[in-house]
Amino acid sequence: MKFQATHYHLDLLKDSERVSAFFEAINQYSSDTDLAYDLGCGSGLLSYFLSDKFDEIISLEMDSKSYHCAFRNLEKFNNIKVINEDASTYDFEGKADLIVCEMLDTALIDEEEVSVLNHARKFLKEDGQIIPKAIVNIAELVNMQRHYVHWDENAKYEILSKPVSYSKIILKDKINPNFEKDIEFKSDKDHTANGIKITTVTILNDDVVCGPTPMFNPPLLIPIDETEVKCNDLINVKLKYIMGQGIETIETKIL
Numbered sequence: 383m384k385f386q387a388t389h390y391h392l393d394l395l396k397d398s399e400r401v402s403a404f405f406e407a408i409n410q411y412s413s414d415t416d417l418a419y420d421l422g423c424g425s426g427l428l429s430y431f432l433s434d435k436f437d438e439i440i441s442l443e444m445d446s447k448s449y450h451c452a453f454r455n456l457e458k459f460n461n462i463k464v465i466n467e468d469a470s471t472y473d474f475e476g477k478a479d480l481i482v483c484e485m486l487d488t489a490l491i492d493e494e495e496v497s498v499l500n501h502a503r504k505f506l507k508e509d510g511q512i513i514p515k516a517i518v519n520i521a522e523l524v525n526m527q528r529h530y531v532h533w534d535e536n537a538k539y540e541i542l543s544k545p546v547s548y549s550k551i552i553l554k555d556k557i558n559p560n561f562e563k564d565i566e567f568k569s570d571k572d573h574t575a576n577g578i579k580i581t582t583v584t585i586l587n588d589d590v591v592c593g594p595t596p597m598f599n600p601p602l603l604i605p606i607d608e609t610e611v612k613c614n615d616l617i618n619v620k621l622k623y624i625m626g627q628g629i630e631t632i633e634t635k636i637l
């Protein structure tokens with residue numbers, strides 16, 4: 383089967399680590415196989431993975447170009463309905479056994495995972511599941527070259543502390559998008575600290591865990607006020623952002 387896709391979705395399809403993690407998590411799903419939602423279906427690949435497990439799959443895609451690709455890719459499947467709508471406001475007809483929502487990005491800051499799931503969760507059966515199940519965010523103190531928020535591709539930086547796991551978000555729970563946390567780092571060298579690195583690990587289900595991949599949650603580098611640190615110093619940083627409102631909402635303060 384040859385999938386039609388936009389350039390962006392083609393890059394997502396070529397990211398075999400990301401694709402195989404979702405394939406495995408969907409393949410392992412076993413329960414009542416009545417109704418599934420694929421929110422932000424893109425080219426429709428995850429709906430295709432769902433197609434032989436569920437009686438009915440409702441696949442929503444907001445972007446019209448991507449919707450047309452998914453529609454054409456999936457038109458031969460009688461059990462999949464592709465709809466060009468915004469999943470954060472869509473009035474679903476029934477309650478699903480499974481919601482798959484891959485609108486993930488580092489710490490859920492830049493995409494709509496949180497607002498979409500805070501709405502769509504009302505349309506999940508009480509014992510229903512969400513893929514992914516959770517994310518874990520990890521921070522490290524760094525010395526970085528660029529003094530603005532950026533993803534770590536081709537970026538130069540040096541890690542100055544052990545990783546600190548600073549939050550776990552269970553996607554079945556209602557999520558407050560306003561995130562704020564004081565994080566304590568212990569420096570393991572003498573250097574100038576001027577940033578933190580955030581890495582997100584995605585727990586798709588109890589068995590499948592996926593770290594950053596080329597197209598999935600690349601680590602984020604965030605500036606902090608420059609401070610000289612000695613080995614074993616403790617540095618406390620307040621980190622704030624609004625999930626789903628973009629990297630412009632990120633604020634840091636050394637305490």
Ligand SMILES: C[S@@+](CC[C@H](N)C(=O)[O-])C[C@H]1O[C@@H](n2cnc3c(N)ncnc32)[C@H](O)[C@@H]1O
Binds near residue numbers: 421425467
């Ligand atoms: C990271 S892509 C994933 C695509 C596909 N699920 C996959 O795994 O290959 C996220 C998709 O969600 C769509 N999207 C973002 N916000 C949305 C919303 N509120 N409602 C519906 N689709 C949305 C985007 O247009 C994009 O196609």
